[in-house]
Amino acid sequence: MKIENLEKNTYDEMVYKSNPFSYSSPLTLEACGTLFGLEPASSTKNSRILELGCSFGGNIITQALYYPDNYYVGVDLTEEQINTGKKMIEKMGLKNIELHQKDIMEIDESFGKFDYIITHGVFSWIPDAVKDKMISICDTNLNENGLAYISYNTLPGWKEGQKIRDMMLYVNKYFKDESLQTKTERGKVFLEIMIEQMKLYTDISEKKKEFIALMEKVLKMQNYYVGHEYLEAINDPMYFSEFAEMLEKKGLIHVSDINLRLSFASIYKKETKDRIEQLSGGNHIIKEQCIDFILDTQFRKSLICKKSQAEKLNFTESINNEIFDKFYYIPEYSEQEINNFPEVSELTKKLLEERNSFQVSVVKDFYKEKGLSDEEIEEKLKKFRAFLLVNMIDGKVSYYCSNFEKVKFEENKVYVPEKFIKYLDAIVDESNTFIGASNYRNQLINGLNAIDVIVIKALKEPTTKKNLLEALKDVPIYRHTDEGSFEVPAEEYLEEALKKFENLNYFVKK
Ligand SMILES: C[S@@+](CC[C@H](N)C(=O)[O-])C[C@H]1O[C@@H](n2cnc3c(N)ncnc32)[C@H](O)[C@@H]1O
Incomplete structure (x- = not known):
């Protein structure tokens, strides 16, 4: 199906919520690289991290908070996203992160070297020349022992998604000038009608059971995601082996997928493992392509290193005890x-x-x-x-590769440093609907709220539960559930808030 080029910058028009992703964080990349025998830079100290297509910076802002010795640089084409991200960073008072409104195409050696280069949810949506450039950056701007991460829609699994995309593009064919929001809504209505019709016929609904389930899943997804995933001018899934060839041409090596199930054949039944071994003859790219055909893989999160690191790499799937013992x-x-x-x-x-x-x-x-x-x-x-x-x-x-020690709340002994207070204040602000909060592992954390801000502000010095309750004295606290809203006693809420902060590693001993 021919796809018309969308002239407007659709990310300015329908902004993309900027969430943290634990699987793309340098913590994860460092550990995965180490598992395969590499010796990457520490992900928690003195590292330089670059994110391409960072949107509002939601994937790196919280990491800059937790790891002040690292330096984070985010690049995105969209001005509005970068400006909003910058305001958040300023409000939080973070000094070890900068965002640039910049085209990936403009990045060259002068942009500096990095220990980690991340790009999540971008590669499949950019023209081939930008894809090429992105891979070149992973060589030119990566330190010798550096690691890069690129995620992308993968074939054959994305073929089903392509059918949904074709339907959505088809129904919008004559409405080119409308907003992406309207097109997404129209696309969803069309999908709904198609599902209804398919379900009228037992043979079709039986044959298309999984496809219908996928269509129903898309209907439930938020519009900003569906619009960019299914209606962007470019969405170009590829086979893993093609991606690996692109890397090879630029002097890079595919190390593993962050989802190790896509890279370790030994996890499968003996028959499968033996067959894959026969077919691949020890070539890890063929092995992983076979796994993708068997699993019908839809999405990959590739870990990449420079060719100079080839000798260190261990693709045997048996891991040295010293490596196990390090983690x-x-x-x-x-x-x-x-x-x-x-x-x-x-x-x-x-x-x-x-x-x-x-x-x-x-x-x-x-x-x-x-x-x-x-x-x-x-x-x-x-x-x-x-x-x-x-x-x-x-x-x-x-x-x-690092330990994260949790400090428990103890009356008059622990406090929360100012940087976490500022962060929480900014991230739960009503004006922030764009950046997701996360913990030290870069996992999305929902449910932080204005009451937590009151509690955390009262924790800037070591104090007692009695004092904390005093801060909540005149604050009505409600919990909203499917059954309705009900008031929660301050004592009960305080325990929950303290547990939250403990799990977020906010407490420091005085
Ligand atoms: C689908 S969004 C993904 C955002 C974020 N990485 C995430 O996963 O939530 C793709 C992002 O890539 C950015 N982008 C696309 N082409 C770009 C280019 N040539 N240079 C810089 N950023 C670009 C867009 O502005 C958009 O913010």
Whole structure:
């Protein structure tokens, strides 16, 4: 289907909410690169980070807050987004981040070198010349041990999405001058009608079951997202192998997907693993392309390094013990999900209950206390590392190169530094509908509100719960649920707020 070029800058017209993404954060990239044998710069200290197509800066602003020794640079073409982002940064008082209204095409060596270059949700929506330039930047502006991240819509999985896009573009074919908002609404109405009609026929609705489910999912998505995803002039999904070839031509190597399921064949059934091994003959690009065909992959989040790092890379899927032992892990699994490893389930259950980060050394401490011999502990270590790898691949255990210690609230002993107070004040401001809040892992945090701002302001010095309640004395606190709104006692809310701040690592001991 021929796509008319949209002349207006559609990001000025229908702004794109700027959320943080944990999977594109340097913390994640550093850990993933380390897993594959690379030695990237620390993601928490003295690193320079560049984001291309940063929108309002929502993916880097909170990181600049948590990691003051790093320096963050965001670039985006859209003036309105950059200006709003800059105002937020000023309001928060952050000095280690700058946003530039700039075309990616204008970036050259003089823009400086970076340890991490990130670009999320941009590559598939830009012309080929800009795609090429983006990849060149990942070479020219990346330090030798640097890591880049590019995400993109992937084939064959995105073929279904292309059908939805074709429908939406078709129904808007004769309304070129209308706003993207109106076109999105019209597109959604058309999708709804098509779904209704498909459902009238049992054979069609049976055959198209998954496609209808996808269409229904699109209908539920917010308009800003649907408009840019399905109605932009360019949305150009590609096969992973084509992407890897583009990298190769520019002297870069595809290391892995951040979703390790797309890069590790060993997680699949033996038959699948053996077949993939036969087909790929040890070539990791062919291996991953086969995985994409099997899984019908729709989206990739590629980790990239320079060719000079080739010798360090380990694509064997067996990880050295030293690498396992370096990481700090955070459990993301549920109790049901640990049943496949009964030999270490007592320990994994305990770790789940504690919800703290841990290192492999917990195994030794745990089983020593239980009176196991050194040999038995070695056996447990093996089982535990196997448990970790499977769960890291499945996303059920997060892994990082740095530790994040939580400080609990203690009366008269802890306080919240001013930078977090300013941040919270700015991010929950009613005028901010564009930037999502996040935690130290760059995970989106919803539910921060004006009451939290009152509490946090009262925490600028160590204090007591009694004093904090005093700050909430005349404040009516309501909780809104599907059943209606009801008032919450200040004591109850205070406990929740303190827990929130603890989980956000806001407390510091005096
Ligand atoms: C789909 S949005 C993604 C924004 C953000 N990275 C995210 O995932 O939420 C794409 C962004 O790329 C920016 N962009 C597109 N072409 C660009 C170019 N040539 N130079 C700089 N930014 C560009 C747009 O302005 C827009 O903010």
